[in-house]
Amino acid sequence: MINICFFLLFLPNNAVELYIYSVFIRIKMLYNYCMIVTFEKKINMKKSLVFIVCLAIGVSLYAQFPSPDVVFGLWPNGAPTENGLTGDEIDYGDHVSNVTEPTLSVFLPEKCNGLAILVCPGGGYVDVWDRGEGYSLSDWYTEQGIVYAVLKYRLPNGHTEVPLDDVHRAMDILKEKQAEYGFKKLGIQGCSAGGHLAATAATHFDTPEHRPDFQILFYPVITADLSFSHRGSVYGLLGRTPTPEMIELYSNEKQVTKDTPPAFIMANSDDYLVPVRNSIEYYTALQANRVSATLHVYPVGGHGWFANSNFVYAEQWKSDLKQWLGQIVKSLDN
Numbered sequence: 001m002i003n004i005c006f007f008l009l010f011l012p013n014n015a016v017e018l019y020i021y022s023v024f025i026r027i028k029m030l031y032n033y034c035m036i037v038t039f040e041k042k043i044n045m046k047k048s049l050v051f052i053v054c055l056a057i058g059v060s061l062y063a064q065f066p067s068p069d070v071v072f073g074l075w076p077n078g079a080p081t082e083n084g085l086t087g088d089e090i091d092y093g094d095h096v097s098n099v100t101e102p103t104l105s106v107f108l109p110e111k112c113n114g115l116a117i118l119v120c121p122g123g124g125y126v127d128v129w130d131r132g133e134g135y136s137l138s139d140w141y142t143e144q145g146i147v148y149a150v151l152k153y154r155l156p157n158g159h160t161e162v163p164l165d166d167v168h169r170a171m172d173i174l175k176e177k178q179a180e181y182g183f184k185k186l187g188i189q190g191c192s193a194g195g196h197l198a199a200t201a202a203t204h205f206d207t208p209e210h211r212p213d214f215q216i217l218f219y220p221v222i223t224a225d226l227s228f229s230h231r232g233s234v235y236g237l238l239g240r241t242p243t244p245e246m247i248e249l250y251s252n253e254k255q256v257t258k259d260t261p262p263a264f265i266m267a268n269s270d271d272y273l274v275p276v277r278n279s280i281e282y283y284t285a286l287q288a289n290r291v292s293a294t295l296h297v298y299p300v301g302g303h304g305w306f307a308n309s310n311f312v313y314a315e316q317w318k319s320d321l322k323q324w325l326g327q328i329v330k331s332l333d334n
Contacts, residue, residue: 065094065135068105068150074169075102081165083157094132095123096152102166104173105130105150107138112182113145114332115325117216118170120151120201122192122304125163125236128152133191133218136307144322145329147181149174153197158239160250167201168210175209184332187214187261191306192274193233195220196252199282202263203255214328216321217265218306222278224250230274253278256285262292264324266317273303296320 083100090097121133134150141148153166167188174186190198195217205211221233224247238246248254263286267279276297286293298313305311 065131066107066138068135068138069108070106072104072106072173073101074104074166074173079154079162079165081159081162083154083159083162085155085157092127094136095121095127095129097123097127097155099128099152099155102154102169103152104170105135105152106174106177106181107135107142107148107150108181109142109145109147111145112147113329114182114184115145115329116147116149116174116178116181116183116186117141118149118151118167118174118186118188118212120153120163120167120188120190120194120197122190122194124230124232125156125193125196126232128155129191129194133194133304133306140318144325146325147174147183156237158237160237160246163197163237164200164204167197168206171210171212185213185328187216187328188212189216189218190220191218192304193221193230193236196222196233196237196250199252200250202261203252203257211259212261214261215263217263217279217282219267219271219274219303220265220278220282221274222252222282224248228275228277233274253281253285256282256289256291258289258291260286260289260291263294264321265293265295266298266321267295268298268301268303268305270300271303294320294324 079102085098085100087098089099089101119134121129123129130150130152138148138150149170151166151170153163153170156162171186174181178184178186188198188201190196198212198215198217199220199222201210202212202215221230223229224234224238224242226234226247234242234247234250238250263282265279265283267274267276269276279295279297283293283295296317298317301311301313305314308314
């Protein structure tokens, strides 16, 4: 209930607000734990509260993540488009803001099973949670034999073409390394606003080479329709006064065709940041166009549980996704 009230009063729409929210969530979780410890072991409450705040901020700033095997700069000779942002990139430990120099961080398996996944982390199109929704589970993917590549894309700042340009360039880089890395199919994955970017790549590809072979979406923003989208993401991508034409174009449930790649979608009934209707509308559009799609809607979990081992359905979604990906691997031999 506290989470809901917090979001109603304070929707995070920029880097500072999202960082404050990340600290808030950690404080809330640690508070619940320390309340139990305080009453059971008679620990001084004031000391407990100081510990909670310091630990929450420390975790936010200094969380440790796996290191990629190789990092590519996307545009060493300069990008073809600009987002208008200036100044230095701001690093918050598990995510970054003010991204102007995009990178592709690749985690390689010991032996590739034939699949590669390009990952678009979330962040409301004002941040990129490259470590929190990217690096954090790289080991889980590479242990299955998947080439796992995390994209730190440029933020649009109202320049809608910028993030998708970075996705296409990242796909080009991976396909240049295809023989070396040993994969046969390249899919795309996204969380939250990164899910919108992944779904955009799946529905707005400009050439066959830029069509992902499959898509994996975690609690995704799908639509630009402000009646059931995440407003912060829409404003981050399209600006504060999007035209009806732009809203239509970037409502990906309206851009699905028979050529849209197969999808594995996960969402939560109690997600009050990105309503589950986003996933349902996208799944319905995929079905209407006879595109293979799987939708898992969990009753609880809220938003942003990608790397949360305490998410009650953490093992279930991993098992389901592993099985789904396994079917794609089997198809490679046919």
